[in-house]
Amino acid sequence: MKQLQKSLLAIAVLTLVIIQLAAILVATLWFYTTLSLEIAKREGVYETPEDGMRVRVTETWVDVEKVEITYAGPNSFDGSNPDVWFVIAKVWAARRVNGKPVHQRGYDSPGSFFLRVQEGWVHVPEGKFPELIGFGMRLFGPLVEI
Numbered sequence: 001m002k003q004l005q006k007s008l009l010a011i012a013v014l015t016l017v018i019i020q021l022a023a024i025l026v027a028t029l030w031f032y033t034t035l036s037l038e039i040a041k042r043e044g045v046y047e048t049p050e051d052g053m054r055v056r057v058t059e060t061w062v063d064v065e066k067v068e069i070t071y072a073g074p075n076s077f078d079g080s081n082p083d084v085w086f087v088i089a090k091v092w093a094a095r096r097v098n099g100k101p102v103h104q105r106g107y108d109s110p111g112s113f114f115l116r117v118q119e120g121w122v123h124v125p126e127g128k129f130p131e132l133i134g135f136g137m138r139l140f141g142p143l144v145e146i
Helices: 002-043 049-060 130-144
Strands: 061-074 084-096 111-117 120-124
Touching (some): 049 084, 111 130
């Protein structure tokens, strides 16, 4: 009987620990999603992802001659997450702002993530985990809109 009580107590404690860890994980995801969207909005909200890419190009290249958007659409293969887009462009310019030359083929092909928010679209760099933020947006809905 005591062995059964010890086993039940261990299961109860383990269940509580798992619930607490899950709550911490959910709270962390909500905080990260909300904070990331707030930072992205401060950096600029664009009417379309294509507009956002054109602005990013003017901030990254000098003496831009031409910008051609070659792809703009949901980053998910099946379109299941329409709020996370990836945009690819071709940029013909003299050089990059940091002084590096344009690729020897004559143009660069940058790509960037844009996420849909209530006010429009925001840029989220790949290193900031835009897919994770998009998941947080779907999970929490209006709770992350600032």
